[in-house]
Amino acid sequence: xxxxxxxxxxxxxxxxxxxxxxxxxxxxxxxxxPLPAGVSIEEESARLAQAxxxxxxxxxxxxxxxxxxxxxxxxxxxxxxxxxxxxxxxxKLVASGTNAESAIWxxxxxxxxxxxxLGGYMAERATDVLDVRSRIVAQLRGVPAPGIPxxxxxxxxxxxxxxxxxxxxLDPARVLALVTSDGGxxxxxxxxxxxxxxxxxxxxxGTTVLSDGDILFVDGIDGTVVRAPGAEEEALAQAxxxxxxxxxxxxxxxxxxxxxxxxLANVGSGSDAQAAAAAGAQGVGLLRTEFCFLGRDTEPSxxxxxxxxxxxxDAFGGSKVVVRTLDAGADKPLPFxxxxxxxxxxxxxxxxxxxxxxxxxxxxxxxxxxxxxNGSDADVWTMAPMISTPAEAAAFAAMxxxxxxxxxxxxxxxxxAALLARQVCAEVDxxxxxxxxxxQYTMAADRQLGALAALNDPWQPAVLHLIKAxxxxxxxxxxxxxxVGVCGEAAADPALAVVLVGLGVATLSMNRRALPAVAAIxxxxxxxxxxxxxxxxxxxxxxxxARNAVRNELPELDIFGL
Amino acid sequence: MAERIATIASRVGLHxxxxxxxxxxxxxxxxxxxxxxxxxxxxxxxxASSILSLMGLGAEYGTKVVLRAEGEGAEAIxxxxxxxxxxxHDA
Numbered sequence: 001x002x003x004x005x006x007x008x009x010x011x012x013x014x015x016x017x018x019x020x021x022x023x024x025x026x027x028x029x030x031x032x033x034p035l036p037a038g039v040s041i042e043e044e045s046a047r048l049a050q051a052x053x054x055x056x057x058x059x060x061x062x063x064x065x066x067x068x069x070x071x072x073x074x075x076x077x078x079x080x081x082x083x084x085x086x087x088x089x090x091x092k093l094v095a096s097g098t099n100a101e102s103a104i105w106x107x108x109x110x111x112x113x114x115x116x117x118l119g120g121y122m123a124e125r126a127t128d129v130l131d132v133r134s135r136i137v138a139q140l141r142g143v144p145a146p147g148i149p150x151x152x153x154x155x156x157x158x159x160x161x162x163x164x165x166x167x168x169x170l171d172p173a174r175v176l177a178l179v180t181s182d183g184g185x186x187x188x189x190x191x192x193x194x195x196x197x198x199x200x201x202x203x204x205x206g207t208t209v210l211s212d213g214d215i216l217f218v219d220g221i222d223g224t225v226v227r228a229p230g231a232e233e234e235a236l237a238q239a240x241x242x243x244x245x246x247x248x249x250x251x252x253x254x255x256x257x258x259x260x261x262x263x264l265a266n267v268g269s270g271s272d273a274q275a276a277a278a279a280g281a282q283g284v285g286l287l288r289t290e291f292c293f294l295g296r297d298t299e300p301s302x303x304x305x306x307x308x309x310x311x312x313x314d315a316f317g318g319s320k321v322v323v324r325t326l327d328a329g330a331d332k333p334l335p336f337x338x339x340x341x342x343x344x345x346x347x348x349x350x351x352x353x354x355x356x357x358x359x360x361x362x363x364x365x366x367x368x369x370x371x372x373x374n375g376s377d378a379d380v381w382t383m384a385p386m387i388s389t390p391a392e393a394a395a396f397a398a399m400x401x402x403x404x405x406x407x408x409x410x411x412x413x414x415x416x417a418a419l420l421a422r423q424v425c426a427e428v429d430x431x432x433x434x435x436x437x438x439x440q441y442t443m444a445a446d447r448q449l450g451a452l453a454a455l456n457d458p459w460q461p462a463v464l465h466l467i468k469a470x471x472x473x474x475x476x477x478x479x480x481x482x483x484v485g486v487c488g489e490a491a492a493d494p495a496l497a498v499v500l501v502g503l504g505v506a507t508l509s510m511n512r513r514a515l516p517a518v519a520a521i522x523x524x525x526x527x528x529x530x531x532x533x534x535x536x537x538x539x540x541x542x543x544x545x546a547r548n549a550v551r552n553e554l555p556e557l558d559i560f561g562l
Numbered sequence: 563m564a565e566r567i568a569t570i571a572s573r574v575g576l577h578x579x580x581x582x583x584x585x586x587x588x589x590x591x592x593x594x595x596x597x598x599x600x601x602x603x604x605x606x607x608x609x610a611s612s613i614l615s616l617m618g619l620g621a622e623y624g625t626k627v628v629l630r631a632e633g634e635g636a637e638a639i640x641x642x643x644x645x646x647x648x649x650x651h652d653a
Contacts, residue, residue, distance in 0.1 A: 080614060083612050085614055087609065111618065122620060125617060
């Protein structure tokens with residue numbers, strides 16, 4: 001009999017497939033735990049040798065089936081698993097009375113620390129050693145290896161939540177859909193699902209009971225998961241599979257009446273920017289400069305920054321590129337900039353605020369952006385994250401001017417900036433709304449918490465009212481209207497995109513993969529229509545009501561399976 | 563004991579990929595081969611077939627290392643292994 005579970009749909013699509021559960025992470029064995037009673041040192045050593053050989057063989061097999069870089073990495077990992085020096089030092093520990101799990105754990109720890117000490121590339125390889133260690137311990141315990149499960153047939157991946165490291169190894173050709181029991185609409189799971197175009201449901205708390213082999217219907221549009229689906233679900237999945245293919249994005253976003261809505265891309269590196277340009281993006285609406293900084297203990301040099309930014313500018317010669325200055329803090333800590341002992345980091349020193357605690361980093365970044373901009377023909381705009389007051393906006397504009405940057409702006413993520421948008425915008429040339437954080441702060445709901453997923457929804461009418469306030473404020477600046485864009489996940493939702501344009505948003509910036517869907521749906525309404533639809537959403541009492549009222553007005557969503 | 567000094571030719575140094583190629587080649591030999599940074603005492607020489615030991619050496623592009631082996635055909639074996647180190651595997 002079929003059984004249904006409710007969650008929050010975060011990436012559209014309807015599919016049916018078998019469940020593979022994400023294995024639980026490997027818990028560290030106790031330090032120096034003794035040999036099990038009645039087991040000899042010889043037996044335990046042999047057990048360890050067998051486990052390492054089995055892990056090496058499994059990795060070697062996968063390496064043979066893979067190609068290119070993946071094959072090389074797997075081969076190197078296989079060699080680590082069967083490494084004689086590692087096995088020797090672990091066996092020595094077994095000989096002194098430690099059990100196999102604790103012995104390999106400790107021996108690999110020493111190797112990883114040695115590699116970390118070397119710094120740079122070798123330090124990154126330390127994670128490979130720790131991964132191999134977890135695999136060997138899993139083998140010894142007889143539990144599944146950690147990480148995305150291996151499977152020959154495509155599957156629905158079920159997990160508590162996914163970390164960025166898990167999603168990096170996610171093969172979209174083998175994963176049909178993602179279902180998590182935790183996580184919210186702005187979690188890493190949601191973001192990766194949208195960027196890979198995989199149907200996904202988060203915060204489906206009942207799904208922890210699902211196990212490997214269960215057949216699931218996943219409806220990423222309305223957020224339901226059905227175990228043992230019947231004919232009705234079969235038909236829905238069929239209809240989705242035979243959906244009308246989206247036309248490619250023409251490279252010029254507009255409503256039905258020709259009202260232009262430039263569609264830009266969110267990018268995080270030079271190669272990302274090239275892919276976005278190839279997908280037709282009309283510019284960059286959000287360049288996340290963290291890519292230059294994350295995972296580093298020290299600030300990158302001026303030259304390093306200039307060349308990283310220039311790689312992005314060069315991909316968009318002649319077009320607009322909006323650079324967001326370093327957004328560290330909260331879920332993106334940096335050792336040289338943020339204080340990780342804050343009790344409440346989302347409300348702490350993050351984004352633009354770090355300029356107060358560690359002055360200099362932002363100044364140097366602005367100089368690097370200015371130099372990269374001078375060497376390219378992109379139209380470079382620069383904005384600061386986490387601006388809360390007109391005074392902060394004015395201070396940032398002055399810093400940009402000093403650095404030689406001509407178009408300063410602010411991100412509107414804090415409700416205070418939305419409410420005072422006229423005064424904030426008067427200090428700068430433009431504003432861009434970060435809907436992920438604006439939602440989190442408006443609803444006072446941590447974006448990573450699955451339990452608050454329903455609150456953490458950009459369709460919440462309160463959030464939409466603040467977006468409207470921001471657009472109205474930008475338009476009311478005495479010295480001339482200031483354009484307001486959106487660069488959060490909301491812009492990538494085609495139905496919500498119509499609402500945003502109706503509220504007065506001038507440009508939408510999104511993951512490049514969302515461009516065709518957003519462009520296709522915008523084309524189905526004219527400006528008065530978008531304004532009327534936006535009003536329906538503003539008048540709604542809940543996020544679901546707003547979403548349903550708007551979807552009813554946009555029949556093309558179903559045709560394209562969005 | 564036969565000895566052969568080789569210079570690392572991979573531009574990224576003896577990291578995962580070049581180290582994997584070399585460790586595999588060393589492991590295929592009938593003799594036990596050791597590797598050490600030039601100038602380091604012989605007692606600190608490491609098992610050349612251990613990828614983790616190779617990576618732990620921290621040998622960069624241009625670093626000189628000493629390969630050692632004892633037994634029949636040692637010289638020819640070291641010569642062929644030195645050839646592996648002296649090829650740029652990242653090219």
